[in-house]
Amino acid sequence: MAIGERRAHAARVYPLIVGGWLGVSVSALAQPVQMDPVVVTATRVTTPLTELVADVSIIDRAQLEQAGLQSLIDVLANLPGVQVTFNGSYRSNSGVFLRGASSSQTILLINGVRVGSATTGSYSLESLPLDRIERVEVLRGAAAALYGPDAVGGVIQVFTREPQDGLTRSASVGAGTDGQRKLGASLQGQSGDWGYSLGASHERAKGINVKLPGASGFNADADGFEYSSLDASVRYRVNARHLVSAQVLLSDGEYGFDGAPFPNPLSLNAATARAVAYPRLEQQVLKWSADWTAEWTSTLTYGHSRDVSVNRYWRIADGAAAGQSRFNTTRSQLIWQNDVRLGRDTLSVIAEQRKDEVDSTTNYTVSSRTLRGLAASYAMNGQDWNGLVTARHDRNSQFGSFNTWALSAGYKLSPSLRLVGSTGTTFQAPSFNQLYFPGFGNPDLTPQKGRAHELGLRYQQGSTRASAVLYRNRVQGFITPSTNVQSNQAVLEGVTLTWDQSWGATALSVSYDHADPRLKPSNDRVLRVARHVLRTQVSHRQGAWQSYAELRLSSDREDAQFPGRVTLPGYGVLNVGAAYQIRPNLTVQVRLNNLTDKAYSLANGYTMPGRNLFVSLNWND
Template identity: 30%
Template sequence: MTHPDTRRPSSLTAKLAGLACLLTLAPLQANDRLGPINITAAREAPAIAPAMPETVITREEIERSQARSITDLLAGRAGLTVSNEGGPGKLSSVSIWGQSANRTAVFLDGVRIGSVSAGQSYLEHIPLEQIERIEIVRGPRSGQWGADAGGGVIQIFTREGTEDGSHLSGGIGAGSRSQREADAHIGARQGAFDYSLGVAHRETDGFDACENGGPYTPPCYADEPDNDGYQRDSLQLQAGYRFGEGGHVRVHVLAASAEVEYDGPTNNSEIEQRTIGLSASTGRIGFWQLRTRAGRHIDDQDYFRDRHFDSRFDTQRDTLSLANDFFLGPSTTLTLGADQTDDKLSSTTDYVEDARRNRGLFAQINTRLGERLDVQAALRRDFNEQFGTANTGSLDLAYRLDDAWTLTAGHGTSFNVPSFNLLYYPPYCIVPGLCFATANPDLEPERTRTSRAGVTWTRGPWAIEATAFRSSADDLISSPPPSYVPENVSEATIRGAELAAGWTTDKWSARTSLTYLSTESEATGEPLPKQPRWSGRLTVDRQLGAFSLGTTLRGRSGSENDNQGYVVADLRGSYRVAPDWRIEARVDNVFDRDYEVVDGFYQAPRGVFVSLRYGR
């Protein structure tokens, strides 16, 4: 496993074998795309945003998929590139539309999360058992959400008490590689008050995560042919009170504690992640309402060599936002607001700088012109105490030709400041005398421009969507060989397309995806690293009375610095033995395929998992 806050390019080559069977569509249900308000797309304003490339994954879909992690749930979905370095709990990240993971803004219940030192969010320790839904908006959102949203935004919502009375759910399970899991959740709503409380435990002996080439051989610089286990405990809490005209007060907490084993100069870590948030709204007062949110995300990571302490990286991100919504008519909402982010880093490694602040002012308008045209425009000005000011914005349009067909288009700009690691991390030494420079204090922020055009069609149980996009990046940060020292590439171009479809009836649910990417660094003429030319997913589920059966195919072609493509098949089934009880079974990697998502890091062989579940 690479050091958790230091990235080294892996070596990837092209391969398309097997991807044709994934078809040419994307994970989408009609009610996911064009129905409910997407909170993330509207920056939490009470307004319907125009149709844009987005995916909403509901609690129902999470449970039906029997996915064991967020990366399993997201792999192969439209526009997303998911990386994982060796199975459960290992370093994972998600990028959108060919842009690196540090240009994907990730929020948990509205609180921006992520490692301050690494500059990106690690999703591997967020428990799916305590997630209500996930919203993904693809394309630049810096005009609404600020820096790091050049590729898009992923927002994860924890479970709430959504039904009157008290409701209990949970389960226990076990499977291959000594995997054991248990979780319990209670949610309740009594009048205007609701709460949710959940706990979960997961552990596995794992498998050998990395190729063993010796202490001087990448990617792990270690020779440790052993199983690399993982253990995680988590706690989730939400409580809220609602009052007239949409007003509310809500507090939420998600905490996870994990122990991870891997291969490398350090080979195990202890990780604490905590996200705490408080949100409130006055509700609508005439044509106005006030919304506010405060949050803190803590990511503490201690690293060991054979249980002997090696290093510590503790990061803290505090956020505060204030938004005023003005209801200017039955179909027009104007939002004016300000926010502030304070990042702090405490580490046994010395950094030249270990704190910075960003303040932003933003404006957004959602409106409907006539009977057919929906418009969203957003403008933002950021004041970064390290890199000065930046102006960003976006314009999104959706024109309904008729009840079935809608044309969509958009353009947006974004910026992304270099992380503390990219700027100041000292030379990383594998062993004394074998050190690599991994930082460049002269880096400038990245700036991107993205345009898109698309069409959607919905009728009955069907929904189909096609989107083409193009991004141009200035001062893109890359770490080219042989030195791997980060530098600003003069310019890079990303072109791509998605084709999406879903079909849902009372008995059947089918969703498929295919994403095409063409990336190029203008300085070298080479593709950008770790971005596959093709990726896709096919999911089919069938309800047969008390039984349900399902399968998922997911795969991708090879990419620059990646030496293989792959297609993996999973099977799942469940049987409802009583109204509130069901038995679930899942077989992952049915054909026991040997494959790697990141070069040099193995993925799990075939495995079986069985569980007993109670409640919803």
């Protein structure tokens, strides 16, 4: 891919948060388990976890507070079915593979509204500071019938900080190796019919030299980052039936990478050019919720976002400007959802419209796209079984109309054992880069159409929880991200096993993923996806102390090395940490990542950070 377009660079070691999953992740450091949490993303309606068929994980605020100076993608790497990739230093661009599907095949929602880049078809998870996030829900599995195009691998939904009853204040400060620094503060409260939340954070690091000697485009410098973020939320209870709210999120950053400009008027290369990316994420959401009757609720949501990607270049020798590139997406979305409760069942009807507009230094043949969708779902809840039926019709201004559907069901085989399964279809149109980027795009590409199936068992008895999920997703006309070649088919299949056990103050969690996504008819592996990943986390609480250890073992993966492929070796990473509660509202935390200083790579030509330490002080009132 060319230089200007969101280079996957990035960032941080993977701090694996202590937890376990059975459709929901457990809080780190042996926090108390919420026995019956609710989930929104799986059905677009607030639903108790015990009534869900879908495979969902929840990352709550307690887990996010344990993460230190990490990005959201670092935290996601701890979840079953999720693999990530980095090509750079701290907090630069990255990618996520959900059940073998790439970032462009998994959609990102913030407060219910989709964000991302229309040029790459992806999004900037690294631009989302953890201090500004209240909760994350990850839906694994095809979800196009519920959320529209591109939800091939699943959905990641982020909820920013929310108003709280009374008055809540918090602040944090931290520092670590490689020049890591962090500072954040937030204020949340409720007064009468008004609720409010306000927060800000600043993060930075000097970074590391992330490219391996001899790699293409090598520059022996440290690529650092700096991010400043702000979020604000206000809601007003008009009366017993009507609630209005507004939310704002802003993240503004910069990070260094190795590269040269294109066009290249000063004839620079990666060793003679200073290259800096300036990502920026803006989002505003307005929402009106109305309870028209005891059974009928409607929500009208308007969202506006800007995904900004600007790269600038200078000659190292004298600081002369050498050019810049710009790839910005402005997205507006209107969603009208109506939910009607029929006894224990719920009928939902959803109408939405989204418009994407591209502003770029690259001349795209088409620079805007409008999508309109209409969906209906029916959630059934019996005594021992439940299910969800969904049908959707979408119209794409470039590719016309298409339909998707999904069926899912769950049945209690016994009080502790549940059988779940689903089947459905997906649709994904090519991104603007895939169609029109100079020297890379192919305007003859056609949409990718898929059929997905999964079958699972879930067990819960006392403090023991376990699950097993088999999945298979066949995508016709799969577009290989690195080459932009349309294969006949890709088969994304695998199995995920999880086990979570606690003994009083001690908690153990183990998960294993076998993923084997393949291109047909060549049978080549999908790049950057390991076939085997084993995660083990153990934590213990003793008085004011909490301690934990996290181990991740991964098999090899393949990556592009033009004109062929290269195998990246497997690896094992061990992280340890501890927290001490100095006072009821004051805690000090220490994380030591990559304890054995393991050298490993998740992308060809790049290395990951070695042993690094981060210490933070956190205050909550």
